[in-house]
Amino acid sequence: MRILAIIRQVLDAEETxxxxxxxxxxxxxxxxxxxxxxxxxxxxxxxxxxxxxxEVIALAVGPERSQEALRTVLAMGADRAxxxxxxxxxxxxxxxxxxxxxxxxxxxxLIFCGGQQADWDSHALGAATxxxxxxxxxxxxxxxxxxxxxxxxxxxxxxxSEMFSVQLPVVLTTQQGLNEPRYPTVPNIMRAKKKELRxxxxxxxxxxxxxxxxxxEIQVKTRLHKILDGKDAPAAAAELxxxxxxxxxxxx
Amino acid sequence: xxLIVVDHANGKVSKSTYEMVTCARELGRxxxxxxxxxxxxxxxxxxxxxxxVDQVLVADRxxxxxxxxxxxxTAVAQIASEGEANAVLIAGSRSGREYSxxxxxxxxxxxxxxxxxxxxxxxxxxxxxxTYLARVTETVTTNAxxxxxxPKQAAFAAATxxxxxxEQFDVDLSPTQxxxxxxxxxQEKTSRISLADAEIVVAGGRGVGSAEGFxxxxxxxxxxxxxxxxxxxxxxxAGWRPYSEQVGQTGKxxxxxxxxxxxxxxxxxxxxxxxxxxxxxxxxxxxxxPIFKVADYGIVGDVNQIVPAxxxxxxx
Numbered sequence: 001m002r003i004l005a006i007i008r009q010v011l012d013a014e015e016t017x018x019x020x021x022x023x024x025x026x027x028x029x030x031x032x033x034x035x036x037x038x039x040x041x042x043x044x045x046x047x048x049x050x051x052x053x054x055e056v057i058a059l060a061v062g063p064e065r066s067q068e069a070l071r072t073v074l075a076m077g078a079d080r081a082x083x084x085x086x087x088x089x090x091x092x093x094x095x096x097x098x099x100x101x102x103x104x105x106x107x108x109x110l111i112f113c114g115g116q117q118a119d120w121d122s123h124a125l126g127a128a129t130x131x132x133x134x135x136x137x138x139x140x141x142x143x144x145x146x147x148x149x150x151x152x153x154x155x156x157x158x159x160x161s162e163m164f165s166v167q168l169p170v171v172l173t174t175q176q177g178l179n180e181p182r183y184p185t186v187p188n189i190m191r192a193k194k195k196e197l198r199x200x201x202x203x204x205x206x207x208x209x210x211x212x213x214x215x216x217e218i219q220v221k222t223r224l225h226k227i228l229d230g231k232d233a234p235a236a237a238a239e240l241x242x243x244x245x246x247x248x249x250x251x252x
Numbered sequence: 253x254x255l256i257v258v259d260h261a262n263g264k265v266s267k268s269t270y271e272m273v274t275c276a277r278e279l280g281r282x283x284x285x286x287x288x289x290x291x292x293x294x295x296x297x298x299x300x301x302x303x304x305v306d307q308v309l310v311a312d313r314x315x316x317x318x319x320x321x322x323x324x325x326t327a328v329a330q331i332a333s334e335g336e337a338n339a340v341l342i343a344g345s346r347s348g349r350e351y352s353x354x355x356x357x358x359x360x361x362x363x364x365x366x367x368x369x370x371x372x373x374x375x376x377x378x379x380x381x382x383t384y385l386a387r388v389t390e391t392v393t394t395n396a397x398x399x400x401x402x403p404k405q406a407a408f409a410a411a412t413x414x415x416x417x418x419e420q421f422d423v424d425l426s427p428t429q430x431x432x433x434x435x436x437x438x439q440e441k442t443s444r445i446s447l448a449d450a451e452i453v454v455a456g457g458r459g460v461g462s463a464e465g466f467x468x469x470x471x472x473x474x475x476x477x478x479x480x481x482x483x484x485x486x487x488x489x490a491g492w493r494p495y496s497e498q499v500g501q502t503g504k505x506x507x508x509x510x511x512x513x514x515x516x517x518x519x520x521x522x523x524x525x526x527x528x529x530x531x532x533x534x535x536x537x538x539x540x541x542p543i544f545k546v547a548d549y550g551i552v553g554d555v556n557q558i559v560p561a562x563x564x565x566x567x568x
Contacts, residue, residue: 013520017387024388036502091392093356093363116501121383121524122365124353127321131354136431137321139350142495152435158346159446160439160496166432176485176502177495210362214378215391223532223548230535230553237561240533243549248531250452250510251477251566 001054001168003044004108005078006099006125007037009062009069010118022215033069034119038076038181039174040112045077046179047110047146055079057106061098063087067197074192075184081195082106086202091211092120096128098205103133108169110151115140115173126173135169142177253283253335256305257290257328259343260297265304267449268343268403270410273304275403277411280372281338288331288423290324292317298420303413308420309335318434319347325354326428332359337398344402356400363400364392368407385501385524405448406507447497450480451509455499455526457484459515459536459555463492469559470514476566482506484522500525515555518543535559 011017012030019025033041041058048054058073060066061084070081084098103111113126123139130137140156152165156175184192226243230236244251254276259266269287276285284306289298294312302308309331316323324347332340332355340359342352344366356363364370367379368389375395381404383390447453454477456470466487474481483493485500499506501521511529516522518534518541526532527546534543534550535558544550551558 011384013385017384019388024384024390091362092365093353096353096357118385118501119383121381121386123349124356124363124365127350128353128357128363131325131357137350138432139321140346156346156495157437160437162434162438163436164432165435176489210396211364211392211394213390214393216383216388218387219389221528221546223546225544225547225550227534227539227544227547227550227552230551230558233553233557234561234564236551236553237558238565240549240551241562241565244510244531244533248510248548250531 001047001051001110002106002108003047003054003056004103004106004111005037005041005044005056005058005073006111006113006129007041007058007060007069007073008034008114008117008119009060009066010034013118017218019216019218023213024216031065031069033072034114034117036114036116036118036174039176039178040114040172041073041076041078042179042181043144043174044112045182051146057082057108059084059099059102061086061090061095061202067199070197071192072184074195074197075189076182077188079195081197083197083199084202084205085199088202088209089213090207090209092117092122092124093128094207094209096125096132097207098202099125099129100132101205103129110168111171113171113173115175123173126171130171133169133171135171136166137171137173138164138166139173140175141172142175144172144178253337254279254281254285254339254341255328255332255335255337256285256287256341257343257348258287258297258301259345259348260289260291260294263293263296265297265300266343267410268345268405269301270304271405271408272341272343272403273411274408275370275401276339276341278370279339279377283338286335288328290316290327302417302420303415304411305418307418309423310420311423311425320430320432321347321351321354323428323430325351325358327425328355329358330426331423339398340400342400342402344405348402352400352402359398359400361398361400362394362396363402364394365402366404367401368404370401385520386527387520387524444474445478445480447480447482447499447504447506452477452479452512453482453506453508453510453526453529454479454512454514455482455484455516456487456514457516458486459517460487461515461556465556466492469555472563473512473514473559476563479512482526484516513543514559516543517541518546
C-alpha cells in the first residue's frame with residue numbers, strides 16, 4: 001500500500017500573529033507541522049508498521065520553509081517527501097489540484113489530511129482532493145482499523161459519532177483522538193537528513209488561485225475586564241450575579 | 253439563479269437556512285433565489301422553505317434519508333448546473349463544510365468557506381472570514397461567474413418568512429452510489445438545550461477538578477440558568493465529558509450571549525471556539541490565566557466556593 005500524508009506548516013499556536021502589508025507575516029514566527037496533519041502522519045506510520053510493503057509519502061505545498069516541516073515528518077518516520085514550492089497563496093480548492101495530481105502520479109491508495117487547517121481555518125482540502133480523484137472521503141476520523149482493502153472506524157458527524165466502513169482508495173481527514181503522534185528521536189532526525197525530499201516547482205501543476213486575499217486584520221473585541229477578587233466568595237459571587245443581571249443583562 | 257441547499261433536521265428547516273437566505277440576498281447576484289430540499293419525507297420542510305425564497309426544488313426520495321457527501325455533492329452540482337446557478341449556498345454545518353468543497357470542484361468554482369459577511373462591487377465579490385484559529389479576519393475576493401459559499405453559522409441574521417407560498421418543483425437526480433457505509437451511530441443524549449441554540453453556555457476546564465466537580469459546578473450552574481454545557485479539550489481527553497460538548501479548534505464553535513468559563517485557563521485552541529461570544533465571564537484561581545484577557549466579567553478565586561455561591565445568589 002502507498003499512503004500520502006498531506007501536511008501544512010502553520011504558525012505555532014502559542015505564537016503571536018503579526019500583520020504586515022495587508023497580510024499575515026510569518027517570516028519571523030515559529031512554524032510547526034499542523035497538529036491535525038500529525039495525526040495523519042502517525043496513522044500512516046502505524047499502518048506501515050502492521051502491513052508489509054507499505055510506503056508513506058509526505059507532501060507539502062508552500063514556501064521554501066515548508067521543507068523544515070517535511071524534515072520533521074521524515075524524522076517521525078515517513079519514507080520520502082515531496083515539496084511543491086510556491087510563494088503564492090493557494091486556497092484549499094486550488095491546493096487540492098496539486099494534491100490530487102501528486103496522488104495520481106505516485107499511485108497512492110490512501111490519503112490522510114488534517115480535519116482542519118490551522119492557517120486557513122478550512123475543512124476543504126481533504127474533500128476537494130477526494131472529489132478530484134473521484135474517491136470517497138471520510139472526515140473527522142478518530143478511530144481506524146485497516147483490514148486488507150477495507151477500512152473501518154469511527155468519525156465525528158453532525159451530532160455524536162458514526163461507525164463507518166469504506167474500501168480503498170479513500171481520503172481520510174483526521175480528528176483528535178485518532179492517535180498520539182510520536183516525537184522524532186535524535187537518531188531518526190539524523191536519518192531523516194538522508195531521506196529523499198524532492199522539490200518541484202508549482203508551475204508543473206497548472207494551478208491558478210481561485211481566491212485572492214486582499215486584507216487581514218486582527219479584530220480585538222473590547223472587553224470590560226471587570227475582574228473581582230474572590231477571597232470573600234459569597235460577596236464576589238453576589239456582585240458578579242448582580243452585574244450579569246443588571247449591567248450585562250445576560251441572565252434573568 | 254441563486255441556489256440555497258436547505259439544511260434541515262426532524263422535519264424542520266434549520267436556523268442556518270434562514271441565515272443563508274439573508275446571505276443570498278446580500279450577494280448582489282441576478283436571478284431568483286431557489287431552495288433545494290434533499291431528503292426523504294420532506295413535505296413539511298419544503299412547505300416551510302416555500303415561505304423563504306422565490307422557488308423550491310424538491311428531491312424527496314427514500315434513498316436520500318441518510319446524508320452522504322458524494323450523493324449530496326453530485327445532486328447539488330447537477331441542479332446548480334441545470335439551473336445555471338451563479339451562486340450556491342450550503343450550510344456552515346459540519347456536513348455542509350464536508351461536501352461543499354466537492355461541489356466547488358465539480359462546478360470549477362471558488363469556495364468561500366465559513367464567511368461572516370459578503371459585499372459586492374460590480375462583478376467583484378468580497379467576503380470576510382476568520383483565519384489562524386479565528387485570530388485574524390481576512391478579506392478574500394473573487395470575480396468568478398459561479399461561486400460556492402458556506403456562511404458561518406450565526407454570522408448572518410435569520411431571514412423573516414414571507415406570506416407568499418411559492419411554487420414547488422420536483423427534480424430528478426442522476427443516481428450516485430453510496431461508497432461509505434455507516435454501520436452504527438452513537439448520539440449522546442442530553443435533556444439540555446444544544447450548544448448551537450443556547451443563549452448561555454456554561455463551560456468547564458481542568459480547574460473543576462474531576463468529572464464529579466464538572467457535574468456539581470458546571471451542570472449545577474447550567475441547570476440554574478437553562479444553559480448548555482461545554483468542555484475544554486483537556487477534560488474531554490481525560491474522559492470526564494463527551495466529545496459532543498467540546499468547544500475549540502477541534503470541537504464546536506459557539507457565539508452565545510454569555511459564555512461562563514469555569515476553571516478554564518484559555519488556551520488559543522479553546523479561545524478559537526468561543527472568543528466571539530458577546531459576553532465572556534471567567535472564574536479561575538489563577539489571576540494570570542489568559543481567559544481573563546478576553547473576559548468582560550470574572551472572579552479570581554476558588555471555583556469550588558465561587559460557583560456554589562453564584563448558584564445560591566441566582567436562586568435568591
